[in-house]
Structures are given as C-alpha cells and as structure tokens.
Amino acid sequence: MNEIAPIRTETPAGGQAEGAAEQKRPHNIEAEQQLLGAILTNNDVYDRIASVLKPKHFYDPVHRRIYEVAETRIQRNALASPVTLKPLLEDDEGLNELGGPAYLVRLAANAISTYAARDFAQMIHDLAVRRDLIDLGGELSSRAAAAEEADTPDDLIVSTEQKLYQIAETGQSEQGFQSFLTAVTDAVQIANAAYQRDGGLAGISTGLIDMDRKLGGLHKSDLLILAGRPSMGKTSLATNIAFNIAKAFRKGKLPDGSAGAVEGGVVGFYSLEMSAEQLAARVLSEAAEVPSEQIRKGDMTETEFRRFVEAAKDLEACPLFIDDTPALPISQLAARARRLKREKGLDVLIVDYLQLVRPASAKDSRVNEVSEITQGLKAIAKELDIPVIALSQLSRQVENRDDKRPQLSDLRESGSIEQDADVVMFVYREEYYVEREKPGEDQLDKMAEWQERMARLHGKAEVVIGKQRHGPIGTVELSFEGQFTRFGNLAQDRHGSIDQF
Numbered sequence: 001m002n003e004i005a006p007i008r009t010e011t012p013a014g015g016q017a018e019g020a021a022e023q024k025r026p027h028n029i030e031a032e033q034q035l036l037g038a039i040l041t042n043n044d045v046y047d048r049i050a051s052v053l054k055p056k057h058f059y060d061p062v063h064r065r066i067y068e069v070a071e072t073r074i075q076r077n078a079l080a081s082p083v084t085l086k087p088l089l090e091d092d093e094g095l096n097e098l099g100g101p102a103y104l105v106r107l108a109a110n111a112i113s114t115y116a117a118r119d120f121a122q123m124i125h126d127l128a129v130r131r132d133l134i135d136l137g138g139e140l141s142s143r144a145a146a147a148e149e150a151d152t153p154d155d156l157i158v159s160t161e162q163k164l165y166q167i168a169e170t171g172q173s174e175q176g177f178q179s180f181l182t183a184v185t186d187a188v189q190i191a192n193a194a195y196q197r198d199g200g201l202a203g204i205s206t207g208l209i210d211m212d213r214k215l216g217g218l219h220k221s222d223l224l225i226l227a228g229r230p231s232m233g234k235t236s237l238a239t240n241i242a243f244n245i246a247k248a249f250r251k252g253k254l255p256d257g258s259a260g261a262v263e264g265g266v267v268g269f270y271s272l273e274m275s276a277e278q279l280a281a282r283v284l285s286e287a288a289e290v291p292s293e294q295i296r297k298g299d300m301t302e303t304e305f306r307r308f309v310e311a312a313k314d315l316e317a318c319p320l321f322i323d324d325t326p327a328l329p330i331s332q333l334a335a336r337a338r339r340l341k342r343e344k345g346l347d348v349l350i351v352d353y354l355q356l357v358r359p360a361s362a363k364d365s366r367v368n369e370v371s372e373i374t375q376g377l378k379a380i381a382k383e384l385d386i387p388v389i390a391l392s393q394l395s396r397q398v399e400n401r402d403d404k405r406p407q408l409s410d411l412r413e414s415g416s417i418e419q420d421a422d423v424v425m426f427v428y429r430e431e432y433y434v435e436r437e438k439p440g441e442d443q444l445d446k447m448a449e450w451q452e453r454m455a456r457l458h459g460k461a462e463v464v465i466g467k468q469r470h471g472p473i474g475t476v477e478l479s480f481e482g483q484f485t486r487f488g489n490l491a492q493d494r495h496g497s498i499d500q501f
C-alpha cells in the first residue's frame with residue numbers, strides 16, 4: 001500500500017518564529033486524509049458528518065478545497081471520486097505540490113473503515129474550535145493592549161462573549177432549507193408533546209389556565225409584548241408568570257435525548273425599573289400570601305413573618321435569575337442572556353420594560369431606537385430558541401377615550417413593536433378607572449350605582465390579546481389580588497357568556 005505524501009507546512013512571511021507558532025496550532029493531518037479518503041470511496045459517509053464538519057474546519061487548505069468540491073458534487077447527487085474530482089482540481093497549485101490528481105487516488109486507497117468516519121469528523125471539528133479559541137484570545141489580547149477609544153472594556157467583553165457563543169454553537173446542525181417531510185415530522189412531534197402534556201399545551205405553561213388556552217403556552221422563538229398603562233399590573237403579571245414557570249421547573253430527558261426542562265423552566269428576568277430586592281419581595285408576597293405593603297414596612301405578625309421566611313426557604317432553589325442593571329444596551333442584554341443559557345440554562349426571558357433598554361448606538365429618532373430594540377429581542381428569541389416576554393408602556397391617548405381598553409395603536413412607537421412581535425397583550429383593570437369616578441356622598445343614586453359597579457368589577461382583570469400570529473385574538477379574564485400583587489385563574493361558568501375555549 002502506497003503511503004500518502006506528507007503535507008507541507010507553509011511558513012508565514014513573518015519568519016521562522018511565526019512558522020513555528022503556526023505548526024503548534026492544534027491539527028491532525030492524518031485524520032483529515034483518512035476522512036477524505038472515506039468520503040471519496042463512499043459518498044454516503046458525507047451525510048453522516050455534514051452536520052458536524054464544514055470546509056472551514058480543515059487545517060490544510062488543500063484538504064479544505066477537496067472537501068468543498070466533493071461536498072458540492074454530493075449535494076447535487078453527483079458522484080465524488082478521484083476520477084470525477086480530477087478535472088476540477090488538476091489546476092490547483094497546492095494539490096500539484098502533493099503530486100496532483102494522484103494524491104486523490106492515494107487518499108482513497110488508504111481510506112479508513114466508514115464506521116469511524118464520525119469520530120474523525122468530530123476530532124477535526126474540535127481541533128478547529130481550539131484554533132478559533134486561540135485566534136479569539138489573540139484578538140482580544142491585541143485589542144485590549146491597543147486601548148483604542150472606540151473599544152471600551154464593556155464593548156470588548158460583549159463582542160468576545162458573542163464570538164464565544166458563536167464558536168460554542170458551531171458543529172450543530174444548521175437549519176437552512178428542509179424538506180416538507182421533515183417539517184411535517186417536527187409538527188407531529190410538537191402536537192404529540194402537546195397531547196401528552198396536561199392541558200394540551202405545545203409551549204411552556206404560564207400557570208394561568210385561560211391564558212394558556214388562548215396562547216397554547218409560551219412558544220419557543222416567539223417575542224411576546226405585554227403592555228399596559230401605569231398601575232394596571234403588567235409587572236405583577238410578568239412576575240407571576242415568571243414565578244409560576246420557575247416553580248414548576250422539572251428537569252428530565254427531552255425527546256431528542258438531551259437533558260432539559262420537561263415542565264416549567266429556567267427564567268431570566270431583566271428588571272430595569274425595580275431592584276432585585278423589590279422584585280423578590282413581590283414574589284414572596286404572592287408565595288407567602290402576605291401583603292407586599294406590609295413586607296415593605298416590616299409590619300407583619302409573627303405568623304405572617306414565619307410564613308414569609310418559610311416561603312423564602314422553599315424558593316431558594318427556584319431557577320429564577322434576576323438582573324437589575326439599569327439602562328442595559330440591547331447588545332449587553334443579549335450577551336448576558338447567552339451567558340445565562342450557557343451556565344444555568346434558559347427557557348424564558350422577561351424584560352421589564354422595553355422602553356428602558358438602550359439601543360446599541362444612538363439613532364436619529366426614538367422610533368428607530370425602539371425598532372432596533374424590538375428586532376434585537378426577536379433575534380434573541382430565535383437565537384436562543386426561547387420565548388421572550390417584553391413589557392411595554394402605552395401612550396396617554398388611552399386616557400382620553402371613554403372606553404379605556406387598550407388597542408394596538410396605543411403602543412408607544414407602535415409600528416416596530418407591533419410588526420416584530422408574535423403576540424401583543426394588554427393588561428386592563430376597569431376597577432382602577434371606576435374607583436376614580438367615585439361620586440360625592442350627597443349623590444345617593446350615583447353612589448349606589450357606583451358601588452354596584454365596583455362590586456361587580458372587584459378583583460377582576462382582563463388580558464386583551466390584540467395580536468397573535470399563530471392563534472386567535474380575544475380577551476382572557478383573570479382574578480387580581482392587589483394586596484398580594486397576584487393574578488390568578490378566575491372561577492367562571494364555562495357555559496356562560498365568557499369566551500368559549
């Protein structure tokens with residue numbers, strides 16, 4: 001059996017020192033030769049390693065070109081062999097240095113058994129990742145040492161984290177185009193998961209039954225906007241959803257064989273308005289059923305305080321992570337979300353609230369800034385494959401209407417928000433407005449009418465679904481306990497006039 005000619009190592013123009021450093025870069029020429037030989041003798045090998053190995057992963061440039069040409073032919077359902085590749089590569093200078101097309105024949109003649117191809121592909125990929133890490137470290141070192149005004153330390157950290165995440169994601173199957181058969185199979189698997197799960201949900205349960213029925217749970221890669229006027233309770237609702245999901249978290253084996261959340265999930269909460277302590281107090285108020293106002297003042301009975309402490313102990317292991325850094329740029333928000341997913345896992349991300357996120361760079365108008373932020377949040381949802389819930393303010397024009405139920409046009413900078421969101425929801429509590437219409441004590445008839453309305457509206461809230469890309473719009477009725485800042489399921493007659501699900 002003829003031995004394969006050794007690969008020459010080109011010395012960079014910088015001299016012997018740089019050439020020696022280049023030779024120390026992790027690589028395995030023999031593994032590349034053996035794998036290429038296996039592909040040239042059996043093109044079916046390519047299908048088993050294509051999701052792991054790309055041309056860029058080959059260390060030797062000649063091997064990279066051979067793989068590219070073979071890949072192109074195989075993807076066209078054409079044969080890739082030493083004979084068919086010969087006319088396509090016979091003018092390649094690098095290949096001619098190794099003996100020309102005869103080198104292809106030697107690769108095929110010394111091919112490994114095809115069963116080991118996946119292992120060799122993984123080895124070549126891993127060595128390429130190591131080289132990328134070396135390059136990234138060198139780039140970071142150079143940029144940090146240069147101390148240019150444009151490169152602040154925060155910018156360097158964010159860009160490096162983003163590149164690290166991209167390196168970590170290499171080797172996974174790329175989406176690209178897929179056959180209808182593949183799409184149908186995925187749809188059936190999602191439907192089966194919904195059928196097997198309590199409540200028939202395809203997404204993550206919010207813990208609010210009627211909302212889940214309207215939305216089908218929180219779906220991966222969706223951007224959901226939760227909007228409302230001040231004091232409507234949008235932060236309380238987001239906190240309740242976060243708590244419900246984190247409390248239900250149960251780790252197990254997913255259908256694809258990997259480990260992950262089979263119930264509930266790990267929640268990341270960006271609290272740009274409230275401190276982490278204030279947010280935690282709200283969660284504890286709901287869990288311990290102690291009014292948040294009493295917690296804030298420390299005005300609790302011994303029984304309430306004991307219940308408060310016990311609730312805190314129960315929630316110690318709850319996978320709810322809070323970041324209360326104010327005025328975060330969208331780029332840093334994305335980088336921190338990537339880091340959380342890498343270190344702890346991440347199934348749902350909540351941002352409170354959208355208008356407090358900063359754009360990566362100043363824009364000529366606020367509309368363009370909000371557009372960049374919403375597009376960034378949607379990109380995070382797709383990149384991390386998680387639902388992202390972003391809270392949003394509403395404009396004051398709601399207050400000028402007799403019917404104060406919010407509409408899509410009430411969203412501040414509504415064009416970009418409405419366009420980028422998959423779901424837009426509004427929190428509305430009519431009780432809040434009616435309470436402020438209290439008549440004078442001398443107006444007995446109006447007072448009786450007002451009291452009747454207040455009794456009918458007390459403890460009730462609505463979530464108006466103004467847009468849903470994959471489902472119906474409508475209204476979800478919830479209960480609201482203001483003293484605990486808690487939204488809950490509203491007991492109601494399913495045969496009554498309320499929406500039928």
